[in-house]
Amino acid sequence: MNETKRKAIDALPPLRRRQVLSGLAGLATVASIGGLPAMAQANGENILRVRANANPSSLDPATGGSGSDHTFLYNHYDTLIDWEPDTLAPKPGLAAEWSFPEPKTLVLKLRDGVTFHDGSACDAEAVKFNLDRNRTAQISNIKQDLASVETVEVTDPLTVTLRLSAPDTALPLILSDRAGMMVSPTALGNDPETNVDREPVGTGPWSFVSWTDGEKVVGTKFDAHWRDGVPGTDGIEMFVMPEESTGLRAVQSGQVHIAYQLSERQKILVEKIPNLGIVSGPTLYIHQLYVNAARGALQDVRVRRALSLSVDRNAFVAATQANVGEAAYMNLPKAHWAYSEAAAELTTYDVDEAKRLMEEAGYGDGLELDLRGYPDQGSVQRQEVLLAQWSKIGVRGRFQNAPVAENSGRFFGEEKQGDLLMSAWTGRPDPSLTYALLYSENSFYNPGRVAPPEGFADAIQRSRETADQDARKVALGEVQQMVMQAQLTIPLAVRYEVDAVTSEVQDFNANLLGKPKFNDVKLG
Amino acid sequence: MLTRRLLQAIPVLLLATFSVFMLLKLLPGDVAITLAGENATVERIEEIRRLKGLDQPLIVQYGQWVMGAIQGDLSESLLSGEPVSTTLARVFPNTLFIVLYAVTLSVAVGVPLGILAASRAGGLGDKLVMVLTSVGVALPNFWIAMIFVVIFALNRAWFPATGFVSPFEDPLAALWYATLPAVALAASGMAEVGRQLRSSLVETLHSQHFRTLHAKGLPFRSILWKHGLRNVSVNLLTVISLLISRTLAATVVVEVVFAIPGMGNTIVNATLQRDFPVVQGAVLVMVLTVITVNLVTDILYSILDPRIAQQ
Numbered sequence: 001m002n003e004t005k006r007k008a009i010d011a012l013p014p015l016r017r018r019q020v021l022s023g024l025a026g027l028a029t030v031a032s033i034g035g036l037p038a039m040a041q042a043n044g045e046n047i048l049r050v051r052a053n054a055n056p057s058s059l060d061p062a063t064g065g066s067g068s069d070h071t072f073l074y075n076h077y078d079t080l081i082d083w084e085p086d087t088l089a090p091k092p093g094l095a096a097e098w099s100f101p102e103p104k105t106l107v108l109k110l111r112d113g114v115t116f117h118d119g120s121a122c123d124a125e126a127v128k129f130n131l132d133r134n135r136t137a138q139i140s141n142i143k144q145d146l147a148s149v150e151t152v153e154v155t156d157p158l159t160v161t162l163r164l165s166a167p168d169t170a171l172p173l174i175l176s177d178r179a180g181m182m183v184s185p186t187a188l189g190n191d192p193e194t195n196v197d198r199e200p201v202g203t204g205p206w207s208f209v210s211w212t213d214g215e216k217v218v219g220t221k222f223d224a225h226w227r228d229g230v231p232g233t234d235g236i237e238m239f240v241m242p243e244e245s246t247g248l249r250a251v252q253s254g255q256v257h258i259a260y261q262l263s264e265r266q267k268i269l270v271e272k273i274p275n276l277g278i279v280s281g282p283t284l285y286i287h288q289l290y291v292n293a294a295r296g297a298l299q300d301v302r303v304r305r306a307l308s309l310s311v312d313r314n315a316f317v318a319a320t321q322a323n324v325g326e327a328a329y330m331n332l333p334k335a336h337w338a339y340s341e342a343a344a345e346l347t348t349y350d351v352d353e354a355k356r357l358m359e360e361a362g363y364g365d366g367l368e369l370d371l372r373g374y375p376d377q378g379s380v381q382r383q384e385v386l387l388a389q390w391s392k393i394g395v396r397g398r399f400q401n402a403p404v405a406e407n408s409g410r411f412f413g414e415e416k417q418g419d420l421l422m423s424a425w426t427g428r429p430d431p432s433l434t435y436a437l438l439y440s441e442n443s444f445y446n447p448g449r450v451a452p453p454e455g456f457a458d459a460i461q462r463s464r465e466t467a468d469q470d471a472r473k474v475a476l477g478e479v480q481q482m483v484m485q486a487q488l489t490i491p492l493a494v495r496y497e498v499d500a501v502t503s504e505v506q507d508f509n510a511n512l513l514g515k516p517k518f519n520d521v522k523l524g
Numbered sequence: 525m526l527t528r529r530l531l532q533a534i535p536v537l538l539l540a541t542f543s544v545f546m547l548l549k550l551l552p553g554d555v556a557i558t559l560a561g562e563n564a565t566v567e568r569i570e571e572i573r574r575l576k577g578l579d580q581p582l583i584v585q586y587g588q589w590v591m592g593a594i595q596g597d598l599s600e601s602l603l604s605g606e607p608v609s610t611t612l613a614r615v616f617p618n619t620l621f622i623v624l625y626a627v628t629l630s631v632a633v634g635v636p637l638g639i640l641a642a643s644r645a646g647g648l649g650d651k652l653v654m655v656l657t658s659v660g661v662a663l664p665n666f667w668i669a670m671i672f673v674v675i676f677a678l679n680r681a682w683f684p685a686t687g688f689v690s691p692f693e694d695p696l697a698a699l700w701y702a703t704l705p706a707v708a709l710a711a712s713g714m715a716e717v718g719r720q721l722r723s724s725l726v727e728t729l730h731s732q733h734f735r736t737l738h739a740k741g742l743p744f745r746s747i748l749w750k751h752g753l754r755n756v757s758v759n760l761l762t763v764i765s766l767l768i769s770r771t772l773a774a775t776v777v778v779e780v781v782f783a784i785p786g787m788g789n790t791i792v793n794a795t796l797q798r799d800f801p802v803v804q805g806a807v808l809v810m811v812l813t814v815i816t817v818n819l820v821t822d823i824l825y826s827i828l829d830p831r832i833a834q835q
Contacts, residue, residue: 245670409557444566
């Protein structure tokens with residue numbers, strides 16, 4: 001045996017040399033291939049590369065169903081009305097101006113000379129075709145958004161008149177969303193029941209080139225865009241990378257220029273990476289508790305108020321969002337034009353008042369609640385912080401976690417399981433929509449289908465009867481005070497946009513909607 | 525044998541696709557709600573359910589899918605509307621490329637390691653190889669992948685951190701993009717091939733047959749290459765065959781880490797979105813691949829060892 005081993009060792013050197021040589025050759029090959037990145041990246045192209053966090057559900061604004069589609073749609077479509085990024089106040093888009101000559105009529109004056117990517121004119125006829133398609137076509141997912149529109153009339157080649165069933169000044173901001181994205185009627189063959197799901201043709205800054213499912217969506221500069229200097233790059237490539245860490249690695253290695261909608265905790269990490277910058281700001285996305293006010297102790301408004309008052313929201317943000325974000329005292333962030341200080345005061349941390357309310361409601365000895373939530377790491381962390389804060393007023397419970405679809409279905413749907421659901425509200429361009437969807441008696445998001453406070457519907461309607469923003473703010477302030485007083489939801493924290501960008505990126509800003517637009521971005 | 529094996533594959537395919545179909549249906553969540561959009565009414569959700577045939581009994585839905593699949597129609601993605609066959613034709617070659625690259629690396633590194641260890645059984649080289657291969661087997665692929673990305677993509681910038689280039693578009697760039705994922709996938713494969721080969725070779729080299737060869741005066745190199753490796757080739761083939769199937773499954777995680785548009789990524793995303801036609805199609809292709817690998821392995825067995833064919 002030892003002899004065999006000795007001979008084996010004696011016999012090996014030639015083989016080992018060969019192995020070493022082939023290994024070295026392999027290493028040299030790898031090293032030479034490894035030299036490629038510098039060549040590949042120094043190509044001087046003016047193409048904006050973006051990491052997107054989800055594959056779009058559709059590139060037709062009328063048929064898509066996902067909130068994450070907007071970031072893709074904005075590249076290929078303009079909206080009739082635009083918004084100010086910092087406040088979401090409406091501003092001109094494809095419609096240069098708009099007015100309500102009387103509460104039930106909205107008149108849109110369109111820009112002259114705007115064309116679709118296919119060269120056809122974006123005129124009043126095209127707008128009428130789109131609005132009618134959005135509100136009546138069987139394939140449309142946004143019929144509800146335009147429910148108040150009775151007829152759409154072409155007044156002249158650049159004027160469209162919308163006759164409404166009831167006053168609705170929320171419409172301009174609704175037209176800044178999917179419902180206001182104009183698709184070329186020519187591309188649809190003038191048939192409202194067809195779609196451009198996979199080949200969008202709009203008036204947006206980049207015309208569509210290709211969509212490889214789950215991989216990337218490519219656009220090229222639309223030279224005839226109506227805004228001077230838009231877009232800022234010759235092309236755009238949206239790379240679909242659902243995994244957040246993968247997206248961050250892609251921007252860190254310079255493969256993409258922007259990775260948007262990272263979690264707040266990633267901000268600390270991004271700050272430590274020398275070649276990256278951060279674009280950050282508040283959004284309409286609010287972490288909140290949905291309350292089933294038709295169940296058990298939660299029928300008592302004092303208990304609901306106590307649950308809200310006992311939350312130290314600043315500590316909550318510090319613990320769960322690494323201090324990136326802000327406390328949510330109502331269903332809007334502070335930067336929003338309709339934010340109400342008076343409503344916010346109703347939910348400011350006051351644990352003594354919370355204890356008093358619990359005592360008064362007969363739960364001074366404590367209360368056990370049936371809590372529901374989601375199983376991801378961030379949600380579990382928020383749940384733990386909340387339970388720790390509620391322990392001060394004797395509220396106990398254990399979160400039963402399940403995926404979003406399952407627990408949302410059980411909580412809001414027929415089964416009506418659970419007292420509270422820790423989830424989020426992603427926001428709507430017009431706040432009256434947010435309040436109507438969250439608190440109307442028959443709304444899906446009102447799990448107990450409880451009637452809202454008296455005067456709620458009137459105040460919502462008043463907010464829609466005037467186009468004056470200050471007057472709207474007053475009416476919406478009343479709505480916000482009513483619902484926070486009744487505490488039919490418990491807002492917790494405002495999520496901040498956290499985008500990592502390379503040093504080449506210029507003129508990229510966060511917006512309050514939390515859905516980035518890249519129209520103005522330039523590469524330096 | 526070929527006909528028998530192909531016939532045996534039919535119930536396997538039916539069982540696999542039916543199990544996956546039922547599991548997907550058992551999962552909570554409703555794709556109709558996703559499709560209906562953010563402000564959907566109950567009526568709209570019902571309308572979509574009807575339009576997509578989701579209101580049909582489960583067995584009818586599965587039956588319709590099977591009938592379509594037999595005729596080569598794997599249906600369309602519920603979410604994007606893209607034909608499933610188009611999706612799979614695009615992503616499967618990417619996964620196959622990564623898998624073949626990883627298996628080639630596993631064999632290219634694992635075989636020399638196994639030979640080295642076996643020919644120095646009990647010695648320092650053997651011990652070193654055993655330690656290295658133990659580490660290779662123990663470390664999870666995704667962890668190795670992330671460490672590689674940090675070292676070779678982010679710190680050294682030798683390789684891309686994410687992405688993929690098709691070998692049909694640019695073979696050199698394809699190799700460059702696929703190197704880190706393939707090495708991450710191959711780490712455990714190299715270790716496994718090395719360990720299995722070492723173990724088989726040690727056993728073979730210590731047999732009486734080889735002692736006789738040695739006594740006849742044959743040099744060790746000749747004993748090893750001409751007789752030893754041939755004797756263990758069937759074992760090695762089994763290991764490689766299992767390795768291909770396992771590497772195929774492991775791509776699910778590694779493709780997510782490297783954002784590779786392959787089968788793994790497609791299955792994960794489609795499952796999360798309850799896009800069952802895509803999951804069904806992907807599972808069908810995966811099962812077919814495994815069956816094909818097993819079939820080819822069986823054929824190769826009979827070539828390497830004619831006694832198997834006679835049996």
